[in-house]
Amino acid sequence: MAEINRQIHLVSRPTGEASTDNFRLIEKPLGTPGEGQVLVRHHFLSLDPYMRGRMNDAKSYAQPQPLDKVMQGGTVGVVVASKHPDYKAGDNVVGFGGWQEYSIVDAGIPGSLRKVDTSKVPLSAYLGPVGMPGVTAWYGLMKICQPKPGQTIVVSAASGAVGSVVGQLAKTRGCRAVGIAGGADKCAYVTRDLGFDACVDYKAYMGKSGDPKSLYQALKEATPDGVDGCFENVGGPVLDATLARMNAFGRIALCGMISGYDGQPIPLQQPQLMLVSRLTIEGFIVSEHMEVWPEALKELGMLVATGKLKYRESVAQGIASAPEAFLGLLKGKNFGKQLVKLV
Amino acid sequence: MAEINRQIHLVSRPTGEASTDNFRLIEKPLGTPGEGQVLVRHHFLSLDPYMRGRMNDAKSYAQPQPLDKVMQGGTVGVVVASKHPDYKAGDNVVGFGGWQEYSIVDAGIPGSLRKVDTSKVPLSAYLGPVGMPGVTAWYGLMKICQPKPGQTIVVSAASGAVGSVVGQLAKTRGCRAVGIAGGADKCAYVTRDLGFDACVDYKAYMGKSGDPKSLYQALKEATPDGVDGCFENVGGPVLDATLARMNAFGRIALCGMISGYDGQPIPLQQPQLMLVSRLTIEGFIVSEHMEVWPEALKELGMLVATGKLKYRESVAQGIASAPEAFLGLLKGKNFGKQLVKLV
Numbered sequence: 001m002a003e004i005n006r007q008i009h010l011v012s013r014p015t016g017e018a019s020t021d022n023f024r025l026i027e028k029p030l031g032t033p034g035e036g037q038v039l040v041r042h043h044f045l046s047l048d049p050y051m052r053g054r055m056n057d058a059k060s061y062a063q064p065q066p067l068d069k070v071m072q073g074g075t076v077g078v079v080v081a082s083k084h085p086d087y088k089a090g091d092n093v094v095g096f097g098g099w100q101e102y103s104i105v106d107a108g109i110p111g112s113l114r115k116v117d118t119s120k121v122p123l124s125a126y127l128g129p130v131g132m133p134g135v136t137a138w139y140g141l142m143k144i145c146q147p148k149p150g151q152t153i154v155v156s157a158a159s160g161a162v163g164s165v166v167g168q169l170a171k172t173r174g175c176r177a178v179g180i181a182g183g184a185d186k187c188a189y190v191t192r193d194l195g196f197d198a199c200v201d202y203k204a205y206m207g208k209s210g211d212p213k214s215l216y217q218a219l220k221e222a223t224p225d226g227v228d229g230c231f232e233n234v235g236g237p238v239l240d241a242t243l244a245r246m247n248a249f250g251r252i253a254l255c256g257m258i259s260g261y262d263g264q265p266i267p268l269q270q271p272q273l274m275l276v277s278r279l280t281i282e283g284f285i286v287s288e289h290m291e292v293w294p295e296a297l298k299e300l301g302m303l304v305a306t307g308k309l310k311y312r313e314s315v316a317q318g319i320a321s322a323p324e325a326f327l328g329l330l331k332g333k334n335f336g337k338q339l340v341k342l343v
Numbered sequence: 344m345a346e347i348n349r350q351i352h353l354v355s356r357p358t359g360e361a362s363t364d365n366f367r368l369i370e371k372p373l374g375t376p377g378e379g380q381v382l383v384r385h386h387f388l389s390l391d392p393y394m395r396g397r398m399n400d401a402k403s404y405a406q407p408q409p410l411d412k413v414m415q416g417g418t419v420g421v422v423v424a425s426k427h428p429d430y431k432a433g434d435n436v437v438g439f440g441g442w443q444e445y446s447i448v449d450a451g452i453p454g455s456l457r458k459v460d461t462s463k464v465p466l467s468a469y470l471g472p473v474g475m476p477g478v479t480a481w482y483g484l485m486k487i488c489q490p491k492p493g494q495t496i497v498v499s500a501a502s503g504a505v506g507s508v509v510g511q512l513a514k515t516r517g518c519r520a521v522g523i524a525g526g527a528d529k530c531a532y533v534t535r536d537l538g539f540d541a542c543v544d545y546k547a548y549m550g551k552s553g554d555p556k557s558l559y560q561a562l563k564e565a566t567p568d569g570v571d572g573c574f575e576n577v578g579g580p581v582l583d584a585t586l587a588r589m590n591a592f593g594r595i596a597l598c599g600m601i602s603g604y605d606g607q608p609i610p611l612q613q614p615q616l617m618l619v620s621r622l623t624i625e626g627f628i629v630s631e632h633m634e635v636w637p638e639a640l641k642e643l644g645m646l647v648a649t650g651k652l653k654y655r656e657s658v659a660q661g662i663a664s665a666p667e668a669f670l671g672l673l674k675g676k677n678f679g680k681q682l683v684k685l686v
Contacts, residue, residue, distance in 0.1 A: 235614065257615045267610035271578065272600045275626035276396075283618035 007100035120305035137165035138296035140253030145229030149174030157233035161337035312336030350443035414442035463648035480508035481639035483596030488572030492517030504680035655679030
């Protein structure tokens with residue numbers, strides 16, 4: 001057992017764009033689990049866009065990430081030592097251990113730790129398609145978009161951990177799945193590998209010389225029958241374009257607006273379309289809908305185990321790489337689920 | 344029986360602001376009802392903000408108002424002659440007779456004509472609190488905002504035909520009702536006469552030298568516990584302010600956005616609040632929810648008949664005054680339900 005537990009702390013809050021200066025690598029002596037506790041060695045750390053919001057000290061749905069504390073985040077790992085009757089060394093577990101190599105978990109707290117079966121589903125997938133991002137996709141699509149066969153579903157950040165699941169699930173419901181992603185390589189992956197019907201490369205239209213109207217035009221060609229359900233991860237001009245393609249009684253699941261995470265204004269240009277098209281828009285956070293997790297994880301696990309749900313990972317190596325990998329995620333440099341491998 | 348039926352036609356579509364030049368007074372010989380038809384003399388014509396949208400030849404929820412035809416609109420009147428077994432001369436009826444003094448109605452078409460009882464509810468009220476505006480208020484509040492006792496409901500255009508009903512209904516559900524209206528006189532009416540708990544005069548903050556932040560500040564003082572339900576008729580800075588006051592899981596009924604009816608941009612400045620506060624926003628048109636009309640009209644009729652639901656009318660006299668009265672309505676010059684009296 002290592003003597004040292006390396007951690008990443010948040011040491012300052014970003015003004016505007018986040019930078020590596022906001023983080024610091026800290027070495028702490030590794031403790032031992034007390035009664036009811038479990039020592040977990042993290043194999044993978046999950047990096048997710050929502051973490052950017054928590055770095056601010058602003059009104060948000062979650063408490064801000066405290067300064068000079070370990071960055072919070074999802075983890076998968078293996079039990080090293082246990083003083084809780086339900087866990088033993090060698091168990092594969094999912095938890096919320098944060099940006100560090102080890103964590104000591106009060107395993108009796110509901111939701112703190114969950115044993116997972118890695119015989120058919122790889123451990124890392126429990127941070128992606130069979131974890132929080134997968135359930136996020138499932139909830140937003142099934143409960144908010146409520147897809148019907150023959151409908152068109154549009155999802156932004158389509159090659160990402162959430163978006164990739166949204167489109168593939170939409171296909172299982174008999175929908176036309178249309179992605180929006182940044183770059184030709186991501187779009188090719190979305191259509192060829194993930195089986196979406198179409199994908200619009202927003203970077204081809206939204207560059208510095210770009211014109212939002214051309215993005216709309218490209219989306220129009222990809223959605224000849226309009227859009228019935230939108231799963232939004234990006235916001236800004238991407239959402240403006242989709243809004244203008246929505247059919248009457250369309251439904252929008254608002255999951256993220258990563259285009260505004262650094263505080264830049266991202267006004268919605270034509271909110272009157274919500275009225276004209278009688279849309280329903282719902283913002284949500286998957287952790288507030290724990291009731292759907294069992295049903296969602298069952299389907300997602302089955303789909304991954306049988307190879308029907310494809311996914312891709314960007315893996316950074318070592319805890320020290322976490323800040324840079326996270327900043328890259330915010331800029332769309334990742335390709336699929338962004339992980340940090342710690343073993 | 345008059346020989347002449349005076350009508351207002353739409354003769355051109357506005358570019359930007361509508362003007363009286365878009366309308367023309369036409370005199371037509373008055374016909375006689377054929378088999379199954381009813382001749383109705385209109386006593387009141389309803390003027391409503393939605394009519395502005397139909398004057399454009401743009402994508403909207405309704406077919407555009409055709410050029411060189413009678414302007415469409417709700418009417419109440421009295422049957423003059425009938426060749427339909429369900430109607431006889433002297434019947435009080437609500438219909439959709441348009442901007443003209445008489446109409447000949449195919450009374451067999453469902454929804455074309457409805458007999459009403461004027462013993463306890465004045466005829467004109469069937470164009471207001473016990474008509475389309477009242478049901479609009481009822482649907483948006485009850486079905487979308489879903490008010491619970493103790494919650495705060497904000498409604499814009501609070502002294503208008505719809506807004507005035509929203510707040511009074513919210514009070515019957517045990518809510519704090521807060522209006523937003525244009526002018527001190529309207530605000531005084533909303534709180535003193537209609538019984539709202541508070542009213543914010545947006546004109547005091549949104550003038551040419553105004554600052555949207557001061558509107559937010561005034562709304563904050565009027566909504567110390569935040570806002571749980573918003574019934575939106577205006578859009579623009581008014582909606583921006585309310586959005587920033589919404590509590591988690593707040594609900595917004597999007598009924599109208601009159602601030603943008605002339606085509607001016609009315610961007611929503613902080614759409615990310617929909618996500619941060621996990622809001623549900625729903626645009627609706629009451630004519631698409633006919634299933635609630637009986638229940639809504641029953642309650643609204645009872646409330647008006649017993650004097651528990653108060654309302655106010657701005658009455659223009661004579662069909663020729665309709666265009667100017669309508670343009671005034673779009674600028675908020677009316678005070679309460681805008682009608683044109685034709686007898």
